[in-house]
Amino acid sequence: MIQEQLRQLIHEALTKMSSDNGSDVSAPLTATKIAGDFPRSIEIETPNNPEHGDFSTNIALVLSGLLDAPPRQLAERIVANIPPNDIIERVEVAGPGFINFYLLPLWLHKVLEQCLTKPDRYGCSDYGTGQKVQVEFVSANPVGPIHIGNARGGPFGDALANLLATIGYEVQREYYVNDGPENTQLKIFGASVQARYLQELGIETEFPADGYQADYVVDLAQRIVKQDGDAHADVPADESGALHFFSLVEEWMVEGLHEDCAAMGIEFDRWFRETELYEQDQVRQQVNGLLQSGTAYEKDDAVWLRAAEFGDEEDRVLIRRSGSPTYIASDLAYAVDKFIKREFDKVIYVWGPDHAGYVARLQAALAAIGVKKDQSEFIIYQTVRFLEGGEPLALSKRQGNIITIREIIDDIGRDATRFFFLMRSVDAHLDFDLDLARQQSQENPVYYVQYAHARICSIQREAAKRGFEVLPLQQVDLSLLTHPDELTLLRKIADYPQLIQQAALDRAPHRLPHFAGELAQTFHQFYSTCRVLDPDQPALSQARLKLVQGTQMVLQNLLGLLGITAPEQM
RNA sequence: GCGCCUGUAGCUCAGUGGAUCAGAGCACCGGACUUCGGAUCCGGGUGUCGGGGGUUCGAAUCCCUCCAGGCGCGCCA
Structure with a gap:
């Protein structure tokens, strides 16, 4: 990246300054130290105002405080010490002490050359090479289809995983299926299926007060009747019965979740079943281990985790008085599997807003099993409000009026659905107006x-149709691209790698749709002023075709990261 | 009561320490085509960046406080 080259030049200037004689003593010493560290607060960025150069740095402003020197004077000294090079045309000190770099126009043409030489790798970096990261997302309970209330994590987690892979991480996408035998939601769901089943058979039954009332539960009951008739009519209406009915529909539910994710264009590397942990007795074993190490203790006939010692508000129950493990107990066993057995360097948990309060608890639990703080990250996406006729709709799965993600996709298409979800910061509440969409x-x-x-x-x-021979890159003179709209487009292409890097590090996929919109706009502007295929200017046409192709590559990369198709015609 | 998120143009939202940084899209009004796709382009913005205080050379951005909204706070997940 060009920024790296500039960074290196500044670094050399600072090093040179610190070895200069004739200046004061403390400043050179500090300059040496700073040249070594090059603090992150020092930015090399693209100025908003093109008059401020191709790149600009605030280094003198940041350092002036540390070195106790006036920023403009410091800036002048840095500029004077920048070694000779073949990329900078001129450097100016501006405003309160910014250093503005005006590069030789050649650099933009070089960027295009890079982009076209390795289009798949353009924007990629090796920042995270050698690090295994897991992104766990969606993970909705297997008690119903993915709906508008819990779908947001899907496109987000997927795009984030794409971004992380782009900057070199080895990324794994995981869906955690909460099908463990202690899951209260499953029991309520199973009881709901059981009640509907009995109703289908014409047996008078009371529907659970907190049961799942949505229509798909009736469909499931009908499916059981069709498959097994009244074979399950005598199953007792208790906890074991509820679990029995859940087991009857479990594979259908998981299958449905697979299909929902596929409809969103998401493919998980692994679907991790909570039951695996129970089958291998991992939950008990982990709790026993904690008891032995004194990290857990018994009180009031229950087993407690000393969570308060690891930053939680209070200690948490691992094994209930009834003898059954809590969710956090199986989550601990799951964490051991992720961090210790499978050795992920980092796990990013993408959760819905209802889990916000659970973050501190799991963090404490992770600390208790020795997972380092920076190994886990928690991203809580905010609520999606779904509006129709100006009215927000209730999204509870327990009630009948759920809106599934597949209804939305059938309605407005996968591309638009993903784009809408991704164009907002996950920190922001999202109003999804169906009428408007x-x-x-x-x-x-x-x-x-x-x-x-x-x-x-x-x-x-059109070029092919006219028999336009497209020359290989080496035979095209890119320096013919000098029109302001051409340069603006080139600059946009040049901005792309930096955007990717920053969006990945900030966990901010929402910057991609914005950038894609800007790139498209820049291209449309270029298109309206610059004729690409101009029979009177064959050399320029060749260069413009390369520029257009570079734009195409970047658009494809962007849309690919977003999980949106790049159509050849519309 | 405590915790997390949010408050920016009529609407939906970017920007979260930089300079012409008061922005985009939508909506609305007015223009552009005998030429590569008009799903396009060009022009049109009087906003207490929720209020107040503080830190800084510099604050929409960081800190404090108040106000408003959303979501959490279980031996549910």
């Missing part, structure tokens, strides 16, 4: 981006 589906931002790609493909088709 339908109505706007033709004016949707995703179409704007896809249209740019389709248009590029169209230009290439």
